[in-house]
Amino acid sequence: MHIFFSGIGGTAIGPLALIAKQAGYTVSGSDKQDSQYIDYLRKHGISDIHIGQSLTQIEERHRQEPIDWFVYTSALPLENPNAxxxxxxxxxxxxxxxxxxxLNQIISDKGLRLIAIAGTHGKTTTTAMTIWLFQQLGLPVSYSVGAKIPFGDMGHYQEGSKYFIYECDEFDRNFLAFHPHVSLLTGVTWDHHEIFPTREDYQQAFRDFIAQSTNIIMWQEDADYLNINPSKEKFIKILDSSVIRNDFQQIKLAGLYNRLDAWLAMQAVGFVAHEPDMDKLSGLMGKFPGLQRRMEQIMPNLYSDYAHTPEKIRGAMSVALEIAKETNQKLVVIYEPLTNRRQHYMLDDYGDCFAGANKLYWIPSYLAREDPSQRIIPPEELISHLPDQSFAKASERDDALKSAIRKHLDDGDMVVCMAGGGGDSLDEWIRREFKR
Structure with a gap:
């Protein structure tokens, strides 16, 4: 079967193309522009990639070898239905x-069981941790994860594996395409308001996902939020963090949220691999090397994190505060919100999520898939909704901010940049301006 991937250089499509290639399918694709990741795909056997997405080139490729399946991103029909x-x-x-x-077809063709990690926050980290545990236990595994990891590709098919570990995103209701053998829920708070216009709509999508799963492992607060109760029809394991706090606090990872994610991954691996020794799994988790844009160190004392919602920010802050306390440093946060659309719903949700930071620089939102009818909310207005505004400053991403960051670094402060955007985001800017 010949599969053509449109947008093959993307963080979701690219790993799937690699999985398809490794699983024995014929793979080709296109993208608007060349990139380091496309070079990576070429070096790993996917040489048939065209830069540019014209009618002429796909006609020619189809003439050379008929295309059986065209795979596109969720954004394509929304942004360019006449592509x-x-x-x-x-x-x-x-x-x-x-x-x-x-992906469902590949899972079916290869006779794999799906372990799906879903949730508003924590799913990338939990997915990576689950993959890590499988590898450390010597278990063959196939997977797809939404960030670069230092112990494998973002997507991988391994011959002989029984399970496929998948970061199962709720955007565009994608996760409802699956019927997992095991589903982990990392944490649920209303998000993607352009897809889920009401909180109830978002909650119902997760209830539907749970109904489609054979086995579920989740936290008590999410069960309460979704009104989920233990079922006689299926296995639902509900974890109460207040009861097992002493257990997951033994995991040698910085940040409460990291330890919670690790405990969830341990429960899943213990369940499917029949590994009851939680102390053994805890020890393996303590060696977890992390992943890109999850408190990733760009240079000494300068970090980048994908935090862009209040709950993600709280998670990143829990890690940063523990590191800063251990090293006796002041904590400085640079925050770039992801999309103006989200800010209209999040105004009152930030609360004290930045509590503990000594200084907060709040820069304008990263704009993507916006509603043109909505006014752009400036940083000053967003800051005004914080209960304590004394440590926050509205800023621009410019030379003045660059100088301020440089001074904080010279003073020995810990600087964490939080942003969810892609190209030309705060993350890309600091990597360019503050090279090692």
Whole structure:
């Protein structure tokens, strides 16, 4: 089967293309621009990648070897419903779908059982931790994770594996395409308001996902939030963090949220691998090397984190505060919100999520998939909703901010940049301006 991936350089599509290649399918693709990740795909056997997404090039590729399946990102039909590649495939009766349908097909073809990690926050870290435990136990495993990890590719198919570990995203209701053998819920708070216009709509999507799962492991607060009770029809393990606090606090990882994510991963691996020794798994978790943009050190004392919602920020702060306390440093946060649309719903949710920081620089939101009818909320207004505004300053991403960061670093402070954007985001800016 010949599969063509549109946007093959993306963090979701690229790893799936690699999985398909490793699983024995013929793979080709295209992207708007070249990138380091596309070079990486070429070096790992996917040489048939075209830069540019014109009608001419996909016609030629289809003439050379007929395309059986066209895979596209969730954003494509929303942002460019008349994309030449998409229209060509529809006109020529070529199967088209988002990535989830293809992944389901691969899982079915290879006889794999799906371990799905879902939730508003913590799912990337928990997915990486679950993969890590499988590897440390010597268990073959296939997987897809939404961030770069130092112990493997973002996507990988391993011959002989029984399980596929998947970061199962709720955006565009993608996770409802799956019927997992085991589902982990990392934490649920209303998000993606353009897809889920009400809190109830978001909650119901997660209830539907749980109904489609054979076995579920989740936290008590999420069970309460979703009104989920133990079921006679399926296995639902509900964890109460207040009861098992002494257990997960033994995991030698910085940050309460990291330890909670680790405990969830340990429960899943213990369940499917029949490994009851939690002390053994805890020891392995203590060696977890982390992943990109999760308190990632860019240079000494300068970190980047993907935190861009109040709950994600609390998680990042729990890690940063423990590090700063251990090293006796002041903590400085640079925050770039992700999308103006989100801010209209989050105004009153930030609360004290930055509590403990000595200084907060709040810069304008990273704009993507915006509603043009909504006014842009400036940093000053967002800051005004914090209960304590004394340590916060509205800033721009400019030379003045660069100088301020440089001074904090010279003073020995710990500086954490929190941002969820992609190209030309705060994360990309600090990597460019503050090279090792």
């Amino acid at each position: 030449p590649e998409l229209l060509f495939c529809k006109d020529n009766n070529i199967k088209t779908s988002k990535r989830d349908e293809l």
